[in-house]
Amino acid sequence: MLAPNNPALKSWLEIPASSDFSIQNIPFGVFQTGAHGPRGCTAMGAYVVNLGMLHDLGYFNGIVMPPDVFKQPYLNTFIAMGKERTRAVRQRISDIFKANSPYPLKDNSEHQQHVLTPMYEAEMLMPVFVRDYTDFYSSEYHAFNVGTMFRGPENALMPNWKHLPVGYHGRASTIYVSGTDVHRPFGQLKADDSDPVYGQSKLLDFELEMGFIIGKGNEMGQQISTAEAEDYIFGMVLFNDWSARDIQKWEYVPLGPFLGKSFASTASPWIVTLDALAPFRVAGPPQNPPVLDYLKYSGKKGFDIHLEVMLETEQGHEKVICQSNHKYLYWNIAQQLAHHTVNGCKVEVGDMMASGTISGPEEGSYGSMLEITWRGSKPVEMPDGTSRKFIQDGDTVYMRGWAEKEGVRVGFGEVKNKVVNRS
């Protein structure tokens, strides 16, 4: 029995080499079709695999699970079973789909018809009920860029920035899945020399982020160390922290972002497990000044995940406007969770914790329009001759991410959302 990450694994199902959903990936999601309601699923090549049906057909015999664990609107119950059992499920899926599988699916076309749905026929749903949502601010390049614009390069980073992973609470119930149209928000806008006015945001932006999902809760008052942290993390998604810069600028002092964010955040539908990402671990950046003991860590806590943002006009003209990487984060996910719980804060299965905008060191790797166009001073030229300082009505923002090594690709699919205007 080969472990699911083994690069030697091949599937009897045809999977293109360019697919995000190799047999080494086995992410988890929730989908529905016209024929049935929400079902837990995984992705294999160009197919959504109905785990509820696999469970009904007995393919998970020997793994103790509630009969309806994959027939719920969210994966929270599945994730809450704990890593021992969710790993057993991932291993079983690997064994079902591998070449020379001992399981009957590969030769049973009736089972295949029940279990496999072409991706284009599946409606992907939010994979988890997000209990609480925290957004960090963990890319030094992003914090430096934004700080430079507003305070100059000498004062770009706030004094606390290198001592702790700055974060804030976001709104959990307005995180939507990829595909949801985003309404251009209204709000208070204020030019420097005039009174605030009511109007629509003119400076609508995306933020390229990744989010991790809590897979195990702690007790009130219990800290989670950096060494334990990854046991509490189930996996990751792509995350677009939509931001109305003009609303945010006027409202955020002194208590932080509010309506400039809460109209919508969006997430990709597939949760890629930390297990699937293990081969792509890399060392994090050196941290100087040294961090306090509770933030010290050992091992490779960074992830080499290529990230990119593509902008598409309403007429279908596309341009990749950012190529970045998860490894650029200064603060890793173990440090984020250790910091989050240092005060005894309780976390719960389904909590989402996002990275903050992941910008890289140079132009071309910046993760927001604010940085890409440097506050609008360097507009993006689109293939149809139009230009963008921020996001226009009708534009669609695609974020994609994947890791690749030794011929194995483990990807996240995409989070893609169109901006609409209801005014």
Add this chain to the structure above:
Amino acid sequence: MLAPNNPALKSWLEIPASSDFSIQNIPFGVFQTGAHGPRGCTAMGAYVVNLGMLHDLGYFNGIVMPPDVFKQPYLNTFIAMGKERTRAVRQRISDIFKANSPYPLKDNSEHQQHVLTPMYEAEMLMPVFVRDYTDFYSSEYHAFNVGTMFRGPENALMPNWKHLPVGYHGRASTIYVSGTDVHRPFGQLKADDSDPVYGQSKLLDFELEMGFIIGKGNEMGQQISTAEAEDYIFGMVLFNDWSARDIQKWEYVPLGPFLGKSFASTASPWIVTLDALAPFRVAGPPQNPPVLDYLKYSGKKGFDIHLEVMLETEQGHEKVICQSNHKYLYWNIAQQLAHHTVNGCKVEVGDMMASGTISGPEEGSYGSMLEITWRGSKPVEMPDGTSRKFIQDGDTVYMRGWAEKEGVRVGFGEVKNKVVNRS
């Protein structure tokens, strides 16, 4: 049939005049005992009234409700039935308990034994599953006091403060019910001239607030006007927004409060409906400069609710250290909700929106230790000769609130929590 608020209503059950839970109140909560799990309930004088049992016994016949609506861990399903039906339930409860009630409870001692639990035998639970939590900052006196301490009286209020109800996202899953011990949090603390250190908060504080609970959701992109807002609000609770001032001070720039708040917030277990509070409406303060159109409102949107904070030492020495009032809020709850949704933000049944610290205009009415002791410069003298700059281990903070008029008292009970130290 007299409406539930009618001051002429008396109950066949003996209710002391000093009780928060007059027959005119009829708040909603969730309790359990050793004999049964969570049950929706109301309070009548010194008794918890088991609504699940009343429902089983047929007392709600004629009101369409799921049979298990009061046998769930939270009231969300009940609240989501809508005001027409929850009002019918409140009217029915009033009719069951009024003098000369046509319902059999008043003469049926077996039914009474099933339905009535003395309050001291009931364990009160969180009344709602808080889907998302927002904290506003709506008391001018509080914002002015805090601003004065940090920036002087000329710059006390930020430029946006009188143009919009400043608010921020808080952590919903760490809101605990009254009675829960609060752990003194650890975190990063930084004195002005030295590097940050890891340690326990020394400046632990309460914030006297009230929270309102959303009773009806909107759609993504749909604004709620000030005129409609109260249709979306089910009722209110007392709320203690515990704050670690030292942790907060170092972490909060530029994205707002995080770990200085997320270790715990606490709420009173009884939700008093807006209907029960209707007789206590008062005009709000004049707002100058004039607000934008979407924040304009008509009618009396303030509430004359007396609020107080009592501090009790571990040895049982008590002192009332604050007497304030909900009417001191500059921004009312209709404006808060209209602002919250002006950007199209979706709200959901069970969302909690707290007021921010409710300080009054003079000393004695300040709603936090930070203000009461003016950053520790005027310690509170306790009856046992000890003094307090902030909250000490073993101290219990009680917050109470009630409205009173024409001999009718409608109260919230209390939110009471002891500070413990696990180090």
